[in-house]
Amino acid sequence: MVKLFIVTVILVLLIALKMPRKRTRHELLATIQFALLMNFVTDLYLDLKYKLYWYFDKEQIEWLYLAVALGEIAVLVIIxxxxxxxxxxxxxxxxILGWTCILVLLELYAVYIRVLHYGEWNIIYSAVVYFISMYILYFVLDYTADRRETQ
Structure with missing residues (x-):
């Protein structure tokens, strides 16, 4: 199952790298950096403090978490x-609603292949968090958007 996850991440990365760009590197970099920071803080808080969910084995840090991070970056670039x-x-x-549904399906896939584990977490919570996060990231993207073509 983990091999399938790695193959999926590689495919999504290739799509993200090969797709035609509609945004500048600055716009994507600022938005994705903010998303990763938001995700890191959320994961630390909800995993370590409340033990609501966790990735892989809780006893050790696994190198496969890098695949999760790379997959997240690739999906964010596409979005x-x-x-x-x-x-x-x-x-x-x-x-935003469409991508929220896709992200929920990707999360269910991660749970199915045992990359992500739920404690007291529920997929409904994820849907709400994804939806709100996407709006926050939309505002970040809008703030950093290159306006040169309109001036």
């Missing part, structure tokens, strides 16, 4: 490269 910044609020809402 925010194509984010409809100039669209109306309804299109943005639908885009």
């Amino acid at each position: 925010f490269n194509y984010f409809p910044l100039k669209s109306n609020a309804i299109k943005k809402f639908i885009y």
Whole structure:
């Protein structure tokens, strides 16, 4: 199962690297750095303090967590490269809702192959957190968006 996870991460990374860019490197870098920081703090707090969920084996740090981080970065690049910044609020809402559903499915896959383990956590919590996080990251992307073409 872990081999399938590694193959999946590699495929998503290749897609993220080969897709045509719609955002500048600065926009993607700032948004993804903020996302990783937000994720790191959330994971530390909810895992270590409350033991709501954890990755892999709790007894040791595993190198496979790097695959989780790389997969997360690749998915975020795809999401925010194509984010409809100039669209109306309804299109943005639908885009965020659609990606929230995809992220929930990816999380269920991670639970199924035993990369992610739930303690007191529930997939519904993840859906809410993903939805709110996507809006926060949308505001980060919008703040860092290159406005040169409109000036």
